[in-house]
Amino acid sequence: MAKPPLSMRPTGWFQVAWSAEVGVGAVHRMTYFGRDLIAWRSEAGEVAVMDAYCEHLGAHLGFGGHVEGDRIVCPFHGWEWNREGRNVRVPYENHPNKGRRIRSYPVVERNESIWIWHDVDGRPPHFEIPDVFTGFDDGKSAADYFPAYPHSTLYRERLELHPQYIMENGVDFAHFKYVHKVPIIPTFTRQNFDKPVAYVDFTIAFDDTAAGEINSGVQAINAGLGAAVTKSWGMIDNRTLSAVTPVDDETSDVRFSVWIGRPSGAQRTDAAAKAQQLAQAVIAQFEADIHIWAHQRYSDPPGLSQKEFEGFKALRHWAAQFYPATR
Numbered sequence: 001m002a003k004p005p006l007s008m009r010p011t012g013w014f015q016v017a018w019s020a021e022v023g024v025g026a027v028h029r030m031t032y033f034g035r036d037l038i039a040w041r042s043e044a045g046e047v048a049v050m051d052a053y054c055e056h057l058g059a060h061l062g063f064g065g066h067v068e069g070d071r072i073v074c075p076f077h078g079w080e081w082n083r084e085g086r087n088v089r090v091p092y093e094n095h096p097n098k099g100r101r102i103r104s105y106p107v108v109e110r111n112e113s114i115w116i117w118h119d120v121d122g123r124p125p126h127f128e129i130p131d132v133f134t135g136f137d138d139g140k141s142a143a144d145y146f147p148a149y150p151h152s153t154l155y156r157e158r159l160e161l162h163p164q165y166i167m168e169n170g171v172d173f174a175h176f177k178y179v180h181k182v183p184i185i186p187t188f189t190r191q192n193f194d195k196p197v198a199y200v201d202f203t204i205a206f207d208d209t210a211a212g213e214i215n216s217g218v219q220a221i222n223a224g225l226g227a228a229v230t231k232s233w234g235m236i237d238n239r240t241l242s243a244v245t246p247v248d249d250e251t252s253d254v255r256f257s258v259w260i261g262r263p264s265g266a267q268r269t270d271a272a273a274k275a276q277q278l279a280q281a282v283i284a285q286f287e288a289d290i291h292i293w294a295h296q297r298y299s300d301p302p303g304l305s306q307k308e309f310e311g312f313k314a315l316r317h318w319a320a321q322f323y324p325a326t327r
């Protein structure tokens with residue numbers, strides 16, 4: 001495969017798991033940004049993400065490491081490490097090894113998802129991940145929606161795609177007609193790429209509403225290259241979260257979560273099942289995108305039409321801020 005000409009080590013927040021995959025006391029193995037990592041949850045419920053290897057003699061903590069209180073204990077010689085990756089106990093010495101630290105990552109748990117902040121230079125987070133419910137300032141909260149995980153999610157591992165493709169999708173008005181089969185090409189009402197958290201709104205209809213009468217749309221918030229949340233209005237009440245996380249220099253994991261609004265008034269007894277069905281329809285649209293992205297080759301400079309130029313130019317200029325100076 002062609003290695004993308006864009007760095008696969010961008011700065012930002014990236015989803016590494018769904019919350020339910022890392023129960024209390026669990027140690028979860030994963031690989032992102034070319035590094036073997038573990039996520040574990042303390043007995044108080046707090047998640048830690050750190051490099052997988054013990055700083056003593058290099059045991060992989062994901063193979064036999066266990067959680068005690070707020071520490072992970074190495075299976076090899078029992079050294080104990082806290083959530084910041086600091087050694088807090090060497091069981092056969094009077095003092096911990098203060099000089100050694102396992103690289104750990106800033107973690108946020110939000111919207112049933114676990115996020116890490118990745119920056120090749122180790123700089124702290126300089127923006128936040130929007131909340132899929134409260135991020136749109138419309139008074140909604142998680143209680144207004146059915147949970148996403150596990151039934152209303154999609155997970156695709158190690159696809160040969162770059163996170164920027166997914167962000168470009170948001171300014172790519174023409175693809176909606178050809179990939180998502182909408183009858184009328186959407187109209188953008190907002191494209192704000194001033195800050196690391198960017199906003200894109202457009203009107204769109206999936207039925208054959210006449211062009212002048214479209215009364216539905218999508219608002220999207222893109223937080224760096226790793227996270228995009230959307231709110232739909234005027235159609236089935238749904239919120240989505242798409243997350244693309246580089247695994248290595250060629251591939252990424254893709255996670256997509258869908259929350260369907262709980263019906264108000266008379267409760268249908270099969271409402272949850274119905275919501276899962278509706279979510280699957282949203283997921284099918286996302287899968288249609290993935291089918292393109294997973295085989296796409298990054299085009300630079302792209303052969304844009306006149307109408308496309310402004311949106312793509314703004315998007316690509318915005319994306320550049322997340323790439324490290326050295327690849």
Ligand code: FES
Pocket residue numbers: 054055056057058059074075076077078079
């Ligand atoms: S390798 Fe982890 S305690 Fe020795």
Ligand SMILES: [Fe+2]
Pocket residue numbers: 169175179180289
């Ligand atoms: Fe799309």
